[in-house]
Amino acid sequence: MKKSLKARNNDLANTERQLEILSNGIFKDELSTFANKIKETNQFPLRPKKLEILQINLGYMCNQVCAHCHVDAGPDRKEIMTIETMNQCLEVIKKTDAHTLDLTGGAPEMNPNFRWFVEEASKAGIKDFIVRSNLTIIQANKKYHDLPDFFKKHNVHVVSSMPHWTRGKTDKQRGDGVFDKSIKALQMLNNVGYGKENSDLKLDLVYNPSGAFLPGDQKALENDFKKALKEDFNIDFHNLFAITNLPISRFLDYLIASENYEDYMHSLIEAYNPAAVENVMCTNTISVSWDGKLYDCDFNQMLNLKVNSKIKHIADYNEEILQNRDIIINQHCYGCTAGAGSSCQGVVA
Amino acid sequence: MSKTYYDPADLRKFGKITEWSEELGNKFFDYYGKVFEEGALSAREKSLIALAVAHTEQCPYCIDAYTKDGLQRGITKEEMMEAVHVGAAIKSGATLVHGVQMMNKVNKLEM
Numbered sequence: 001m002k003k004s005l006k007a008r009n010n011d012l013a014n015t016e017r018q019l020e021i022l023s024n025g026i027f028k029d030e031l032s033t034f035a036n037k038i039k040e041t042n043q044f045p046l047r048p049k050k051l052e053i054l055q056i057n058l059g060y061m062c063n064q065v066c067a068h069c070h071v072d073a074g075p076d077r078k079e080i081m082t083i084e085t086m087n088q089c090l091e092v093i094k095k096t097d098a099h100t101l102d103l104t105g106g107a108p109e110m111n112p113n114f115r116w117f118v119e120e121a122s123k124a125g126i127k128d129f130i131v132r133s134n135l136t137i138i139q140a141n142k143k144y145h146d147l148p149d150f151f152k153k154h155n156v157h158v159v160s161s162m163p164h165w166t167r168g169k170t171d172k173q174r175g176d177g178v179f180d181k182s183i184k185a186l187q188m189l190n191n192v193g194y195g196k197e198n199s200d201l202k203l204d205l206v207y208n209p210s211g212a213f214l215p216g217d218q219k220a221l222e223n224d225f226k227k228a229l230k231e232d233f234n235i236d237f238h239n240l241f242a243i244t245n246l247p248i249s250r251f252l253d254y255l256i257a258s259e260n261y262e263d264y265m266h267s268l269i270e271a272y273n274p275a276a277v278e279n280v281m282c283t284n285t286i287s288v289s290w291d292g293k294l295y296d297c298d299f300n301q302m303l304n305l306k307v308n309s310k311i312k313h314i315a316d317y318n319e320e321i322l323q324n325r326d327i328i329i330n331q332h333c334y335g336c337t338a339g340a341g342s343s344c345q346g347v348v349a
Numbered sequence: 350m351s352k353t354y355y356d357p358a359d360l361r362k363f364g365k366i367t368e369w370s371e372e373l374g375n376k377f378f379d380y381y382g383k384v385f386e387e388g389a390l391s392a393r394e395k396s397l398i399a400l401a402v403a404h405t406e407q408c409p410y411c412i413d414a415y416t417k418d419g420l421q422r423g424i425t426k427e428e429m430m431e432a433v434h435v436g437a438a439i440k441s442g443a444t445l446v447h448g449v450q451m452m453n454k455v456n457k458l459e460m
Contacts, residue, residue, distance in 0.1 A: 166425060209421065216421035220393065224423050266361060 002065040002175075004074040005250060012253045013072065015304040022247065022331040026262055031269055034333045041274040045326040051319060052284040053100040055298060055344065056089055057081075058108040058117070059290045063140045066161075066174045068208055068251045070302050073106040080110070085292040086117045088314045093124045096319060098286075100128040102344065104298065107137045109144060122154040130157045132206075132344075135185040136178055148185075148192045157202040158194060159241070159344075160186070163210045165228035173210040186235045195237040204239045206346075212260035214267055214338055215242035218347045241346030244268075246299050246335035268334040276341025279348040282327045288314050296327045298344065303332065360410045393422050400429060401436035 005013040012018055027033055038044045059080030062073035081089075093101060101121060108114055108131060122129060131151065138147045151158055162182060163173045170179035186203075189195060195203030205225065209215050222240035229235040245251045247264060255261040282296040286307075292314040295301040309325040311318050341348035367374030385395050396418050403411030419429050 164423065169425070211420060213417050213420045216418075216423060217392070220391075221423050224393075270361070 002074070004065065004072045004076050005253060006072055007074070007076040010253065012249065012256075015302070018248055018252060018303060019305075019330060021252065021256075026265060027331055031265065034329050034331050034337075037269075037272060037334075038274075038277055038329070041277070043274065043277050046277070046280070046283065046329055047326060048323050049283045051096070051098050051286060051323060053102055053281070053286075053344075054093065054096055054098040054288070055102040055104060055285055056288045057104050057290055057298065057301065058106065058111040058114060060106045061110045062106040062134065063110065063137055064107070064134055064175055064178065066250070067254060068173055068210070068245050070246055070249045070251060070299060071106060072249045072302070077106065079290045080106075081113075081290040081292075083113050083116075085290070085314065086113060086120075088292055088317075089288060090117075090120050090124075092314060092317045093121050093126065096126075099126065100130060101126045102130040102132070102285075104132040104344075107134050109133065109137050109147060115150060118150070118154055118156065122156075128157055129155065130159050132159050132161075133185075134174075135160045135162070135182040136174075138185040138188060139181040145188075148188045148194065151189075152192050152194070152201055155200070157204070158189060159204045159206060161208065162186075162205045162225070163208055165225050165232070169210050173208070183233050183235065186229070186237070187233065190234075190236055195235070197236065203237045204241060205237050206241045206243055208243050208245055212255060212258065212264045214244055214271060215342070218242040218340065239346070241344070242340075242342070243344070243346065244335045244338055244342035246332045248299060248332050249302055265331070265334070268338045271338035272334060273337055273339060273341060273349055276337040276339070276349040279343075280333070280336045280341065281343035281345070281348070282336075285344075286322065294322070297336075299332055299335075300328055303330070305330070355409050357409075357413065360413060363410070393424065396422055397424065397428065397432040401432040404433050405436040405440050 023033075035044055038046065060071055060073045060077035061075065061080055062077065063075060065074040103118070105111075111117070118131070133147070138144050160182070161174070162170065164170050167179040170182065171177065186195070189203055192201070193199050194201040207215060207221055207225070215221065218240060221242055225240050226237070229237070247255055247261070247268075252261070255264050282300070285297055287295040287298050287301050289295065289301050293301075294307045294309075294312055294314065294317075295305065296307055305328045306312055307322065307325060308328055309322050311322050336342050336348075364378070367378070385392060385399075396415060399411070400415040400419055403415050416429065
């Protein structure tokens with residue numbers, strides 16, 4: 001199995017090196033920086049709106065090593081949230097105004113306290129409780145086989161990655177055998193009631209392009225996915241979220257190695273949409289890392305760009321103070337403002 | 350560095366043609382955009398037609414553009430290659446059907 005950038009001691013495991021690449025080169029003389037771009041439409045500095053989503057990363061450990069992963073997750077990543085930090089998160093979950101709790105990773109299910117945390121968090125009565133599951137984890141080990149029932153019991157909204165409805169494209173991005181395991185896991189989720197029309201057990205898929213190109217129209221892709229997965233495997237799901245790959249971490253490594261970096265940045269900037277800036281996810285989200293630190297979004301977390309606030313840790317959480325901050329931006333933000341925009345909930349414009 | 354007639358970076362400058370003829374350029378791009386909208390044919394079908402024509406016209410810019418467009422739409426490489434074969438079949442058929450003209454001429458001229 002492949003290893004993470006970190007395990008390979010790759011230059012790009014260093015977030016400062018990533019930021020250096022994103023701030024130099026074509027952004028020195030050829031292309032407008034993101035800050036200058038949003039100044040054109042008087043959207044600088046970017047400020048938070050009402051907090052809607054609390055996204056918590058339970059750790060970078062994962063059973064997969066996807067080629068595009070912005071987390072640089074993998075089996076060799078040992079950073080996982082402790083029970084102490086989980087308790088600090090639970091205190092916040094009980095009092096936050098956010099209507100959505102979004103657990104992510106890595107594979108969040110690999111955190112040994114995952115089930116306890118879900119049970120406790122579900123008691124807070126948050127309207128939409130998301131777990132981002134990579135699907136194959138359900139098949140990875142016998143101890144995970146009952147996850148569909150566990151999710152159902154706690155009315156968890158399952159959001160899962162699926163880059164294509166064909167085996168070749170999926171396995172190329174996510175690893176050999178991932179497609180077949182993902183199909184089996186989707187069928188298991190369907191069998192307990194997930195993804196069915198009119199079912200309250202929500203099952204959504206996330207589509208990331210498997211290469212140096214942007215996602216097409218979300219609705220058209222959703223229709224194609226639904227048709228193919230139904231015809232070929234009798235699989236049902238609710239919505240497809242088309243998410244743009246941001247030029248950071250392993251995807252940045254891929255872009256540079258394949259000599260696609262400059263063209264990709266041009267594509268993002270040509271597709272820049274000021275309307276997407278208005279609803280970009282950092283304006284309604286707080287991202288919490290495995291060690292309790294706070295970020296404007298999951299991508300800033302992976303670039304180690306902490307919130308510009310005196311509140312920097314979940315233990316000191318104060319929503320009112322946090323909401324009064326400027327959002328940290330850099331050139332990777334073009335990824336969320338291209339075309340119809342991109343967020344963990346799909347398009348935004 | 351060797352110079353070539355085609356520079357991939359020129360594709361990004363396509364919009365600049367309006368700078369030297371604004372009205373006609375804008376009319377072209379309005380028309381172009383309208384053509385590729387969803388209609389009686391889906392935008393996906395139109396993308397595959399464009400890819401096939403890009404090959405028969407042997408336009409490197411168009412090939413780059415509609416290969417990328419196809420990937421963005423989730424079109425598979427097998428579908429793309431079949432579309433190119435459609436273009437190739439028409440192109441070769443168009444050549445070969447002229448063989449009938451040649452046959453007619455031969456039949457007319459020979460005793």
